[in-house]
Amino acid sequence: xxxxxxxxxxxxxxxxxxxxxxxxxxxxxxxxxxxxxxxxxxxxxxxxxxxxxxxxxxxxxxxxxxxxxxxxxxxxxxxxxxxxxxxxxxxxxxxxxxxxxxxxxxxxxxxxxxxxxxxxxxxxxxxxxxxxxxxxxxxxxxxxxxxxxxxxxxxxxxxxxxxxxxxxxxxxxxxxxxxxxxxxxxxxxxxxxxxxxxxxxxxxxxxxxxxxxxxxx
Numbered sequence: 001x002x003x004x005x006x007x008x009x010x011x012x013x014x015x016x017x018x019x020x021x022x023x024x025x026x027x028x029x030x031x032x033x034x035x036x037x038x039x040x041x042x043x044x045x046x047x048x049x050x051x052x053x054x055x056x057x058x059x060x061x062x063x064x065x066x067x068x069x070x071x072x073x074x075x076x077x078x079x080x081x082x083x084x085x086x087x088x089x090x091x092x093x094x095x096x097x098x099x100x101x102x103x104x105x106x107x108x109x110x111x112x113x114x115x116x117x118x119x120x121x122x123x124x125x126x127x128x129x130x131x132x133x134x135x136x137x138x139x140x141x142x143x144x145x146x147x148x149x150x151x152x153x154x155x156x157x158x159x160x161x162x163x164x165x166x167x168x169x170x171x172x173x174x175x176x177x178x179x180x181x182x183x184x185x186x187x188x189x190x191x192x193x194x195x196x197x198x199x200x201x202x203x204x205x206x207x208x209x210x211x212x213x214x215x216x217x
Contacts, residue, residue, distance in 0.1 A: 011055060015063035018053065018085045019070050026084040026097070026112040026124060027076040030054065033106050038082070041104075044096040049088025057081055073113045082107075091130035098128065 019025065030038065042052045057077035064070040086093040101107050112119040119127075 008059060011059050012063045015053070015055060015060060015083075016067075018051065019063065019067070022085040022087050024086040024090055024093075024112055024114045024119075024127070025070065025073060026086065026094070027073065027110045028082050028084065028097075029079050029108040029110060030082040031080050031106070031108075033082075033104065037104055037106070041097070041100050044100050045084065045093055048086075048092040048096050050084060050086045050093040050096070052082055052084050054082045069116045070113060072116060072118045075118055076110045076113070078110075081110075091128050094124060094128040098125075 033041075038052065038054065045052055060077055060081070060083070061074055064073055084093065084097060097109075101109070109121050109124060111121055112124045114127075
């Protein structure tokens with residue numbers, strides 16, 4: 001009795017830990033699956049950062065009790081349940097399950113829970129079209145590289161534009177300097193002819209004073 005309770009508590013603790021690390025939980029009815037087929041499903045999910053765990057509905061109810069993010073999963077807990085916990089590649093994990101389902105034809109997808117919302121089967125299938133983490137990173141890197149390339153081209157064109165502008169200005173300034181002397185000569189007034197200096201009028205010679213006549217006594 002005690003051992004059984006300890007095992008149940010261990011399963012519940014494991015479910016809580018796995019849920020805390022997951023983005024999405026999918027509930028499937030695994031009726032009819034063999035141990036080998038469940039192992040195959042787990043093998044397909046592992047590269048996508050996901051796992052599959054079979055647990056009783058009662059234990060899952062206890063595991064999500066009081067957890068607003070995962071408590072809505074209780075709506076999907078009917079019949080025999082297996083849980084797909086998606087931690088990384090959501091689209092890739094769903095596609096991996098869909099490929100397994102096509103081969104086995106034994107499972108039924110009931111729905112899922114993500115960010116506190118119940119997802120119907122159609123909603124879960126729509127998530128399969130989301131790009132993987134690697135694809136998102138590649139798209140982001142491509143966008144960044146595109147912006148960087150345009151920026152680099154623009155920066156490279158700035159010195160060229162400045163150089164062209166300086167060259168055009170220098171050529172224009174040179175033409176103006178060459179034309180300036182000719183224009184100055186054309187506009188300068190003709191030099192007036194030199195006027196002859198006027199001769200100073202001759203000054204009359206002063207008459208020598210007459211010598212006084214000597215008078216005899």
